[in-house]
Amino acid sequence: MTSFLDKYGDMLLKASLVHLQYVLTSVGIAFVIALIVGILLSRAPNISRAVIPLLGIFQTIPGLIFIGVLFIYLGIKPITVLVALTIYAIFPILKNTYTGIIGVDPSLKEAAKGCGMSDMQILFKVELPMAMNPIISGLRMATIYTVSWAVLAAMIGLGGLGEFVYRGIETNNQVLIIGGAIPSAIIALGLGYLIDYVHKKITPRGLQGGA
Amino acid sequence: MxxxxxxxxxxxxxxxxxxxxxxxxxxxxxxxxxxxxxxxxxxxxxxxxxxxxxxxxxxxxxxxxxxxxxxxxxxxxxxxxxxxxxxxxxxxxxxxxxxxxxxxxxxxxxxxxxxxxxxxxxxxxxxxxxxxxxxxxxxxxxxxxxxxxxxxxxxxxxxxxxxxxxxxxxxxxxxxxxxxxxxxxxxxxxxxxxxxxxxxxxxxxxxxxxxxxxxxxxxxxxxxxxxxxxxxxxxxxxxxxxxxxxxLICADVMRLKVLTVPETKKTLECIELMKQREIDSVIVVDKNNKYKGRANIEDIMEHGKPGEPIIKMVKLDTPSVMVNTNAKDAFDHLIATNIDYLAVLNRDKTVAGIITKTSMTKSLASVVWGDDNDYND
Known part of the structure; x- marks a missing residue:
């Protein structure tokens, strides 16, 4: 164990940081895009009922193929990885944002409107807070997936913890595979925990528990 | 405006x-x-x-x-x-x-x-x-x-x-x-x-x-x-x-299910019946189902002799009202005399029902709060 760390410690740390960077950047961008698109889709449920299953099909294309295709157009640049990861991370957040907003009790929206809230005020004061649970669970799901998808970055030689995994497979070195897998599991768990913690902090008491 | x-x-x-x-x-x-x-x-x-x-x-x-x-x-x-x-x-x-x-x-x-x-x-x-x-x-x-x-x-x-x-x-x-x-x-x-x-x-x-x-x-x-x-x-x-x-008339507020016994029924049988139904009095009718009066279990226990027909135990002055009597009169009567129920009679003197304080209260409740629930038992 110590010899592994002596030998690969620096590399592992660097790879973890690159990995984390990929995840945070792509999930961050995906969150913003998904939130905006999800909100827009929630304004037009008729269109959305057709659009969202379509996006879902898109989601089933294996990441391997997707990154391969993007690589042809965008080349070996971090942007290739970021674009691919972002696109994958969008869907869970988008879908949960949409269903979360659509699922807000119509009587609350009516009460908000009747109180004289503008559409924007209804969105920010009522719909988004009420849809926060599904939105954040979508974010959590997307984050954890992205940690494992980011392993694919190494496939086109762009680093991250996948490098250990691939090198381990090529050289039939189990220690390297596990050396890449454990930190990525730790990152996934850590980010998941962080999101849960923040979620709990920002949820008002009135929405905690059963709500 | x-x-x-x-x-x-x-x-x-x-x-x-x-x-x-x-x-x-x-x-x-x-x-x-x-x-x-x-x-x-x-x-x-x-x-x-x-x-x-x-x-x-x-x-x-x-x-x-x-x-x-x-x-x-x-x-x-x-x-x-x-x-x-x-x-x-x-x-x-x-x-x-x-x-x-x-x-x-x-x-x-x-x-x-x-x-x-x-x-x-x-x-x-x-x-x-x-x-x-x-x-x-x-x-x-x-x-x-x-x-x-x-x-x-x-x-x-x-x-x-x-x-x-x-x-x-x-x-x-x-x-x-x-x-x-x-x-x-x-x-x-x-x-x-x-x-x-x-x-x-x-x-x-x-x-x-x-x-x-x-x-x-x-x-x-x-x-x-x-x-x-x-x-x-x-x-x-x-x-x-x-x-x-x-x-409101008595027909609106009375209970329909009433136990009546023919005047010829024996006292012991009546006591048995009352025990079964957990009631303490019966309404006695003649062979044409016309109202005669009511008999209390205490009276039967005290004065009754085995084998006697129940009619001997009936208090003939037991109050009764007619189905079309104003419910308020019946209610006043019930409160004033402090008896536990009034027999309600049809025009031909057959028994239509009884009014107890409970049936009166339930009927009033259904009138005041609507009849969503079936108050009549």
């Missing part, structure tokens, strides 16, 4: 509100009532432009509401709905000050107003202001719903079946509170309900609608006395009774 002027609303081919004209005075408590689909809720929601109307005009104090920005308009009209619609993500204080905060009142002014309103509703600020809606009972939530509606001091408040989802006792309390509150505040209130009892209790004027038209607009008293349409009478149904309880 609010004026509806030839207002029409259609959904496709269906006319929901049909050329409606209505004037509502300042400070009036107006109740819209009618069968479902009669257009009462639509009429209400057109006023704060939650529903667009197709033709006609609505004026509030001479300004056409079409020319007012709907968001501004709604901030000046209170709105209470059946589902209550408090925002679960906000505290009670935040919920009450929703409209004041939309109107950009200062924080201190909002806070002062919340305290003042909770005080009006007899709710402690310390105990309630920082709670969330789900920590309150339904009745308390709707009290807050009403406070939220009046928080910014709108002259007009719309209420869409506000107490419809509450249990009868809470509903009754909130009705009283609203009435008392409005004695102080003098808001113009437009109130939708399908409960005629509620309408009669609350309204200065009742507007009865059907198929988008006004069938009758009148004070509760006048509507009760002179309903303009058979449908209105039907809606009042039981209610006209409670207005003039004098109409």
């Amino acid at each position: 609010i004026v509806y002027e030839n207002v029409t609303k259609k959904y496709g081919d269906v006319t929901v509100v049909d050329n409606l004209s209505l004037t509502i005075d300042d400070g009036e408590f107006l109740v819209l009532i009618g069968p479902s689909g009669c257009g009462k809720t639509t009429t209400l929601k057109m006023l704060n432009r939650l529903i667009k109307y197709d033709e006609g005009n609505i004026y509030i104090d001479d300004s056409n509401i079409k020319e007012i920005n709907p968001v501004e308009l709604r901030r000046n009209i209170g709105y209470v709905i059946q589902q209550i619609g408090l925002f679960p993500n906000m505290t009670i204080e935040q919920n009450i000050s929703v409209v004041p905060s939309l109107l950009k009142w200062s924080k201190e002014k909002q806070h002062k107003r919340v305290r003042e309103l909770l005080e009006i509703a007899d709710l402690s600020y310390e105990e309630n202001a920082h709670k969330y809606p789900r920590e309150l009972s339904g009745g308390q939530q709707q009290r807050i719903g009403v406070l939220r509606a009046i928080a910014a001091g709108p002259p007009v408040v719309l209420m869409d079946e506000p107490f419809g989802a509450l249990d009868p006792i809470t509903r009754d309390i909130l009705q009283d509170e609203l009435k008392a509150l409005n004695k102080k505040l003098h808001k113009t209130i437009i109130f939708v309900t399908h409960d005629m009892g509620e309408a009669v209790k609350m309204a200065d004027r009742i507007v009865f609608m059907n198929e988008g038209k006004v069938l009758q607009a009148a004070s509760p008293e006048e509507m009760l006395e002179n309903p303009a349409h058979p449908m209105i009478s039907r809606f009042m149904g039981k209610l006209s009774y409670s207005r003039s309880g004098n109409d």
